[in-house]
Amino acid sequence: MAPDAPERDWSAAEAEIMEATYRALLEHGYAGLSISRIAAELGKSKAAIYYHYDAKDDLLAAFLEFAVDRFEETVATETGDEPTADLEHVVEKLLPLRPDEEQRQLQAVLVGLRSQAVTNEVFREQFTRIDDRLAATIREIVERGIDEGAFRDVDPSRVAEHILATVNGAMYARATTDRGSAAAATRVSVASYVDSELRRDP
Amino acid sequence: MAPDAPERDWSAAEAEIMEATYRALLEHGYAGLSISRIAAELGKSKAAIYYHYDAKDDLLAAFLEFAVDRFEETVATETGDEPTADLEHVVEKLLPLRPDEEQRQLQAVLVGLRSQAVTNEVFREQFTRIDDRLAATIREIVERGIDEGAFRDVDPSRVAEHILATVNGAMYARATTDRGSAAAATRVSVASYVDSELRRDP
DNA sequence: TGATACTTACCGAACGTTCAGTAGGACTAC
DNA sequence: GTAGTCCTACTGAACGTTCGGTAAGTATCA
Structure with missing residues (x-):
């Protein structure tokens, strides 16, 4: 990580x-x-x-840090030695198949905060950092998988960005629409994407 | 469509x-x-x-309609007879490889509005409808591709949700982070996803 | 006694909203 | 043709409420 x-x-x-x-x-x-x-x-x-x-802005900045900490805590991965399982693990953290109330709430709050990044530089930097880190985490797993021969020789960076975008998109939809089952379908599809795009042995 | x-x-x-x-x-x-x-x-x-x-809420409801109209106008597709090209076309509309200022602005505004869907029922319904329609549009293209023998016999619904989530996620990231190149990478990856997951002939 | 963690009471500005009034065009009546 | 009436599309001032923020005082504890 x-x-x-x-x-x-x-x-x-x-x-x-x-x-x-x-x-x-x-x-x-x-x-x-x-x-x-x-x-x-x-x-x-x-x-x-x-x-x-001192001011509302200070409180907001502190809260952004607080919420980001809380989010990154839940994503924190103890990586195992099986890249496929590690990938599955990270994806489950970001896009739980059946999110509990706490997970739903945190993601709702984060979506609300994140939309402020459109007009607010401080917020934008923070969420850029988050996505940078998540992409790096996924990329490292893919790289390891390639090194160990478990994955095909794909572009790790490209695959990582694809998975991150998909997971983020499904999470976004879950928080802003009533298409919960679509998010679940996407979740399943990510698994089959990993299977067909990455796994060496069929 | x-x-x-x-x-x-x-x-x-x-x-x-x-x-x-x-x-x-x-x-x-x-x-x-x-x-x-x-x-x-x-x-x-x-x-x-x-x-x-009569009230700010009324104006906001009207504006939501206005913005959604504008968005769906830009996505409106005249479908051709080549499913791969149609898919490419829809994806380009949703996630332009090089968005101009107008496209960037509209998406920024939509992300701001959409975040309100977390707490506001009216907004939520509207964005549910949007995603429903987009998913249906993509699904129909995939179905046609399968019927015509251009695509493999995948689950059209699952693939449509995957593509929509990926595109939405990249668009979201583009609007809320400075990871513009990541969005472009994702855009490219969607093409290769379609290629490896869908196309019959290699 | 003084630092810590507050409360009460307030300020000016901005908020959504309403109201009385009016400029200007359109429509009839004479 | 012009006077009277009406309508649309506004303006400017004000309403009560809430906003972010502050000054002064108070209770608790070392």
Whole structure:
């Protein structure tokens, strides 16, 4: 896996504010996110939030970090020695066949944040980094598979980008449409893609 | 292609408001979209907008329709008789190899709108419909290819969902990251996916 | 006693929305 | 042909609410 940046440590109060922000985002979406709403979720006054953060932008930047940490935690892979299984493992983390409520919520929040990357440079950089790392992780598995003779001699980078785009697209659709079964179908199709495009032995 | 719904006809004044909304969205994003901002782009007073729309929600619903129309216009396909070329054609419409500024902007706006589908039922239904139609369009081409013997006997539905997810994912990444070249790589990979997964003759 | 973690009470600006008023064209009536 | 009436498409000012943010005070603990 690509090297992780060291995780920031959140004080108890900060962590509570992050959780409150998370809940407020889930309920009202990014466009409806306000300090008052976060304070209401927090069960404290607005000023309590300003005691810990200088401005809404600072809080938002911190929350972006928080959400990204949480996401990358769930994706973190202990790689095994079977490339096919490793690939399957990463894909399952990114696009669970049957996501539980927690996974669904985190992805919903991330989609909301990510759309801000269209107009906001800070957000854009963060999500560029995420996708860079995910692509690298997948590429390394494919490279290993080729080295070990399990995979055919494909372009690892191209295949990694393809898998990442497919998984991201299905996750995006899952969060923004009622086509949940389509996402599941895509998930299955990724497996057969790996099988027909990558695996050496038929 | 899947049948289109009849397009609504916009009065000149309404069309101008839609264009102003489009520009305001481009500049400020969905979260920063306000009646004042739209009025500023329009070059008229806020009240002028309320003369044409009862509430912001109504305007937003109308704009969603407007943007979806514009999107589906650009995707509209005159299908030929060569399935491989038709597929290529649809993919090029959805994920242009070298998008011009207009295409880039429309996709940016759509990503902003689409993220609202996470919390907003009306938006969600609209984007579900879009993806349903796109999937159907691709599926029909694949089915035709199989019937004509150009494609192998794959599951058309599964393949269509895979292609749609990949294309959507790459488009999403293009709009929310600086990984433009990755999107281009994915675009190329879709072609080779079609080649290896679908084409009968090697 | 002073630092920490707040609350209460407020500010000006921006928000969506409404209202009274009006310029200008169109339609009839005389 | 011009006066009276009406309609469309606005303007500018204001409404109450919410926004992000702040100043001053307070309770708790070392």
